[in-house]
Amino acid sequence: GESVGLHLPTLSVQEGDNSIINCAYSNSASDYFIWYKQESGKGPQFIIDIRSNMDKRQGQRVTVLLNKTVKHLSLQIAATQPGDSAVYFCAENPGGTSYGKLTFGQGTILTVHP
Amino acid sequence: NAGVMQNPRHLVRRRGQEARLRCSPMKGHSHVYWYRQLPEEGLKFMVYLQKENIIDESGMPKERFSAEFPKEGPSILRIQQVVRGDSAAYFCASSPLERYTGELFFGEGSRLTVL
Numbered sequence: 001g002e003s004v005g006l007h008l009p010t011l012s013v014q015e016g017d018n019s020i021i022n023c024a025y026s027n028s029a030s031d032y033f034i035w036y037k038q039e040s041g042k043g044p045q046f047i048i049d050i051r052s053n054m055d056k057r058q059g060q061r062v063t064v065l066l067n068k069t070v071k072h073l074s075l076q077i078a079a080t081q082p083g084d085s086a087v088y089f090c091a092e093n094p095g096g097t098s099y100g101k102l103t104f105g106q107g108t109i110l111t112v113h114p
Numbered sequence: 115n116a117g118v119m120q121n122p123r124h125l126v127r128r129r130g131q132e133a134r135l136r137c138s139p140m141k142g143h144s145h146v147y148w149y150r151q152l153p154e155e156g157l158k159f160m161v162y163l164q165k166e167n168i169i170d171e172s173g174m175p176k177e178r179f180s181a182e183f184p185k186e187g188p189s190i191l192r193i194q195q196v197v198r199g200d201s202a203a204y205f206c207a208s209s210p211l212e213r214y215t216g217e218l219f220f221g222e223g224s225r226l227t228v229l
Contacts, residue, residue: 091156104156
């Protein structure tokens with residue numbers, strides 16, 4: 001989906017489909033990129049991260065792709081399940097600090113229909 | 115192993131009152147971060163603390179906001195003379211290391227509503 005005004009981008013999928021959530025970043029000096037999942041009323045939960053010297057990393061049912069040329073990050077979720085419904089945030093660890101001072105993106109709402 | 119504990123989970127204050135939010139990091143973690151989340155936005159960094167030291171407070175508003183992480187006890191985020199614009203979810207995160215090499219462990223957040 002496309003974002004309009006202050007509304008978050010949304011993605012609706014059927015259970016069992018694959019989901020792709022995209023994120024554009026601006027800081028070419030960032031050395032870590034992270035995906036978080038946030039369920040309603042809860043704190044962000046780490047999903048997967050990738051270092052800037054990699055272009056792909058796989059976890060359990062998730063894959064993160066990093067394209068530094070166009071400053072684009074994506075999260076692929078295989079066989080999406082209703083429990084995957086949440087807001088997904090990309091975050092980056094900007095260069096210049098070595099600690100956990102992260103810059104978060106706007107977020108994408110993923111809704112999985114049974 | 116208990117995760118990051120934040121309290122209160124929900125706090126209602128009237129304009130001009132003070133809000134105190136507490137965060138107990140995961141056991142063995144001595145690095146604490148506070149982030150603020152406005153409705154339908156991502157989290158924004160506020161402050162990074164180690165025991166008895168503020169390392170980076172570049173995201174803290176210049177007035178009314180303060181944070182501490184004493185030698186004993188939880189980290190405290192204090193907001194004096196709250197205004198409606200302070201209404202937000204405040205998240206604490208902790209890490210065992212100074213150097214970021216992976217995830218931060220976030221708490222469930224404290225949701226402040228200013229009437």
